[in-house]
Amino acid sequence: MKALTIITSASALALGLSTALAGNTPYQPGSGGHVFVMPDELDWGPVGSMGEGAEIAIIEGDISREEPFTFRLRLEDGYEIKPHIHPAYERGTVLQGTLHFAHGEEFDPDQTRALPEGSTFIMSPGAPMYGYAEGEVVFQLHGTGPWGIEYVNPEDDPRQ
Numbered sequence: 001m002k003a004l005t006i007i008t009s010a011s012a013l014a015l016g017l018s019t020a021l022a023g024n025t026p027y028q029p030g031s032g033g034h035v036f037v038m039p040d041e042l043d044w045g046p047v048g049s050m051g052e053g054a055e056i057a058i059i060e061g062d063i064s065r066e067e068p069f070t071f072r073l074r075l076e077d078g079y080e081i082k083p084h085i086h087p088a089y090e091r092g093t094v095l096q097g098t099l100h101f102a103h104g105e106e107f108d109p110d111q112t113r114a115l116p117e118g119s120t121f122i123m124s125p126g127a128p129m130y131g132y133a134e135g136e137v138v139f140q141l142h143g144t145g146p147w148g149i150e151y152v153n154p155e156d157d158p159r160q
Contacts, residue, residue: 035059035060037059042057042059042072043057043058044056044057044074045057047073048158048159049148049149049157049158049159050073050081050149050158051158052158053075053076053078053079054073054074054075054076054079055073055074056071056072056073056074057071057072057074058070058071059071059072059140060142061145062145063145063146063147064145064146064147065145065146066144066145066146067144067145068142068143068144068145069141069142069143069144069145069147070140070141070142071140071141071142071147072095072138072139072140072141073137073138073139073141074136074137074138075097075099075133075136075137075138076133076136077097077133077134077135077136077137078132078133078134079132079133079137080107080130080131080132081101081129081130081131081132082107082130082151082152082153082156083104083105083106083107083128083129083130083151083152083153083156084128084129084130084149084150084151084152084156085125085126085127085128085129085149085150085152086123086125086126086147086148086149086150087125087126087146087147087148087150088125088143088144088145088146088147089122089123089124089125089143089144090121090122090123090125090141090143090147091120091121091122091123091141091142091143092120092121092122092123092139092140092141092142093118093119093120093139093140094115094116094117094118094119094120094121094137094138094139095117095138095139095140096117096135096136096137096138096139097117097133097134097135097136097137097138098114098115098116098117098133098134098135098137099114099115099119099131099132099133099134099137099139100112100113100114100115100131100132100133100134101113101115101121101129101130101131102129102130102131103127103128103129104128104129104130105128105152107130109132112130112131112132114134128152
């Protein structure tokens with residue numbers, strides 16, 4: 001039994017999260033029990049707010065609501081995360097590849113720090129950040145929603 005789904009809801013769409021619909025239900029906080037998920041059980045789908053080359057797999061919660069969430073992002077090699085901010089703390093762990101990341105409003109790959117597999121990061125809400133993927137990168141994010149992304153430069157937003 002898969003314990004995951006990619007959620008589509010009006011509020012998630014309002015955040016620009018175009019995700020694929022799967023037939024399974026993610027773990028909901030407070031529902032009791034344990035959840036065990038193998039990597040091949042993840043349901044990956046597109047992330048409308050990040051465009052081509054990025055995929056998301058929701059593990060826990062509804063990222064459009066004020067509740068705990070856990071999800072993974074998968075980025076293709078060379079994918080650029082343009083300068084952006086988030087409305088809440090973002091806590092992450094790099095599981096595969098190397099994520100290069102930095103704070104700032106201007107994309108400058110030379111200013112990034114390489115975060116190899118096993119690295120963790122905590123990003124403050126409202127603080128601009130950017131980065132890129134070296135190799136296929138998978139990282140897991142968790143926190144309390146709602147999760148969203150607002151680009152510093154509106155022309156960088158694939159939802160436009």
